[in-house]
Amino acid sequence: MKRLVIIAVVLFSMIPIGLRAQLDPVSLALRAYQNKDLPKAKEFIEIAVGDDNFNGITKTWYFRGYIYKDLFKEAKDAKSQKEAFDLRATAIESYSKAIELEPKGELVEDCLNSLKYLSSTLYNDAAFALDSNNFETAQTLFDNYSKVIKVINPSMDLNQRTIEFNLYKASKYSYLFDNPRPEDNRDEIGNNVVTLYKEVLTLDQENISANYNLAIHYYNQGVNIIENMDYEQDFETLFAIQAQVMELFGAALPYMLKAYELNPLRKETLVGLSGIYFGLNNIEESEKYQAELKKLENQE
Amino acid sequence: MGQASMNTMNTRAKFKATYILNFAKYTEWPAAYKQGDFIIGVVNDDDLALNLETAAKTKKINSQNLVVKRLKSPSEVTKCHMIYVSGASVGAVEPYINKAKEFNCLTITEGKGLIERTSAINFVVVGAAMKYEMNKSLFNQQDLIVSNTLENLATKVIN
Numbered sequence: 001m002k003r004l005v006i007i008a009v010v011l012f013s014m015i016p017i018g019l020r021a022q023l024d025p026v027s028l029a030l031r032a033y034q035n036k037d038l039p040k041a042k043e044f045i046e047i048a049v050g051d052d053n054f055n056g057i058t059k060t061w062y063f064r065g066y067i068y069k070d071l072f073k074e075a076k077d078a079k080s081q082k083e084a085f086d087l088r089a090t091a092i093e094s095y096s097k098a099i100e101l102e103p104k105g106e107l108v109e110d111c112l113n114s115l116k117y118l119s120s121t122l123y124n125d126a127a128f129a130l131d132s133n134n135f136e137t138a139q140t141l142f143d144n145y146s147k148v149i150k151v152i153n154p155s156m157d158l159n160q161r162t163i164e165f166n167l168y169k170a171s172k173y174s175y176l177f178d179n180p181r182p183e184d185n186r187d188e189i190g191n192n193v194v195t196l197y198k199e200v201l202t203l204d205q206e207n208i209s210a211n212y213n214l215a216i217h218y219y220n221q222g223v224n225i226i227e228n229m230d231y232e233q234d235f236e237t238l239f240a241i242q243a244q245v246m247e248l249f250g251a252a253l254p255y256m257l258k259a260y261e262l263n264p265l266r267k268e269t270l271v272g273l274s275g276i277y278f279g280l281n282n283i284e285e286s287e288k289y290q291a292e293l294k295k296l297e298n299q300e
Numbered sequence: 301m302g303q304a305s306m307n308t309m310n311t312r313a314k315f316k317a318t319y320i321l322n323f324a325k326y327t328e329w330p331a332a333y334k335q336g337d338f339i340i341g342v343v344n345d346d347d348l349a350l351n352l353e354t355a356a357k358t359k360k361i362n363s364q365n366l367v368v369k370r371l372k373s374p375s376e377v378t379k380c381h382m383i384y385v386s387g388a389s390v391g392a393v394e395p396y397i398n399k400a401k402e403f404n405c406l407t408i409t410e411g412k413g414l415i416e417r418t419s420a421i422n423f424v425v426v427g428a429a430m431k432y433e434m435n436k437s438l439f440n441q442q443d444l445i446v447s448n449t450l451e452n453l454a455t456k457v458i459n
Binding site: 171174178209212213216217219220222223224226227229231232233234235238239242243245246249250268271272275278279280281282 | 303304305306307308309311312314315317318319321322351354355359425427428429430449453
C-alpha cells in the first residue's frame with residue numbers, strides 16, 4: 001500500500017495537467033483508494049477503463065490491478081468464493097494489460113510482484129479445490145495459474161508444477177475410485193486416474209509415484225472385479241471375468257517393473273510386484289519378489 | 301503426494317472357490333451323498349476356506365447346505381463331497397487324498413504331475429489364467445459322474 005501511494009504520487013504528477021484539472025476518473029479512483037474506499041475506487045477505475053482517454057494509459061491498468069487485488073484480499077475470506085475469484089481474475093487481467101502496454105516500463109517490476117502473489121493464491125486455491133474434490137474448479141485455477149506464470153516468466157518450465165498438480169489430482173480421484181460416493185461414476189473416475197498418471201509419465205517417464213500408483217490403480221481395478229464377482233458364476237462368465245482381470249494385472253505389471261527399476265529397494269514396490277505376479281498366477285516370480293522383500297526387512 | 305494403497309485380497313482364492321463350486325454343480329454324487337450337508341474339506345489354504353465359508357452363508361449345492369471343514373491332518377478327513385489339498389508335491393498331498401478316497405469324494409489339487417494318478421481335478425495355469433485338468437478314471441473310481449460340460453472345458457482329460 002505504502003509503495004503504491006509513493007508510485008501513485010509520482011504518476012499523478014505525470015498526468016497531463018488538463019486531465020488533472022478535470023478530476024479524471026483515475027485520480028478519483030486513486031483518491032478513493034487512498035481513503036480506503038475500495039468500492040468507490042472500483043467505480044472510478046471502471047469509468048477510466050471504459051474511457052478511451054484513459055484506457056490506453058499504463059497506470060490506469062496498474063491502479064486497477066491494485067484496487068482489484070485489495071478487493072480480492074478483502075473478499076476471499078468474507079465473501080463468496082466466486083466473487084473473490086472474479087476479483088482476482090480482474091486484478092490479473094489489469095496487471096497483465098499494464099505490462100503489455102509498457103513491457104519495459106517502470107511499473108513492470110511492481111506488476112510482476114503482484115502477479116507472483118496472485119499466482120500463488122491461484123495454486124493454493126487449486127489445491128484446496130482438490131481437497132474438496134472440486135476437480136473442475138481446481139483445473140480451471142491451475143490453468144489460470146499456468147497462464148499467469150507464463151506472463152511472469154515466459155521461459156519458465158511448468159512441467160514440475162504440472163506433475164505435482166496431476167499427481168495430487170490423480171491421488172484424489174484414486175481415493176474416490178476406491179471409496180465411491182453414490183453420485184460418482186466409477187468408470188469415469190477410473191479413466192481420469194489413468195489419464196492423469198499417463199500425462200505425468202509423458203512429462204517424466206521416470207516418475208516413480210506415477211509408475212507405482214498407476215500400477216496399483218490397474219491392479220486394484222482387477223481386484224475390485226474379483227471382489228464383486230458372484231461365487232455362482234457359470235464357467236463362461238468366470239472365464240470372461242478372469243480374462244478381463246488378467247488384462248488389468250498385465251497392464252499394471254510394466255509400470256510396477258519400472259518403479260522397481262527406479263528403486264529396487266522400495267518395499268511397497270516389492271509387495272506390489274509380488275501381488276501382481278501372484279494375480280497373474282506366476283507364483284515363481286511372486287515368491288522371488290517376496291523373498292527380496294524379506295531379505296530387505298531382515299537387513300533393517 | 302498421496303501413495304495409492306494396494307488391495308491385499310488373495311485374488312487366486314476367490315477364483316479357485318468359484319471353480320470349486322462349479323465343479324460341484326457339474327458332478328453327480330451317489331444317492332447317499334444327496335442328503336444332509338454338502339461338505340468341502342480344505343487343507344493348507346485358509347484364504348480358499350474363507351472364501352468357501354463366505355459362499356456358504358448364502359449358497360447351497362443342489363439344495364444341500366454348504367459346510368467347509370479346515371483339515372489339519374489326514375486323520376481329520378472324514379466323509380466329505382470334495383476335498384482341496386494345497387501342496388505342490390505328491391508327497392505333500394497324497395496322505396490326505398488317500399484318506400479321502402475312502403469316501404465318494406472329489407479330490408482337487410494344484411501341482412505338476414498330480415493329475416496322472418493322484419487327484420481327479422488339478423488346477424493348472426494356462427497363459428496367465430487359472431484352468432483345470434481332470435482324471436476321469438478317478439471320478440469313476442469314486443462313483444462320481446462328471447458332466448460333459450466339465451469334461452469339455454478341461455485343458456486335459458485323462459481317461
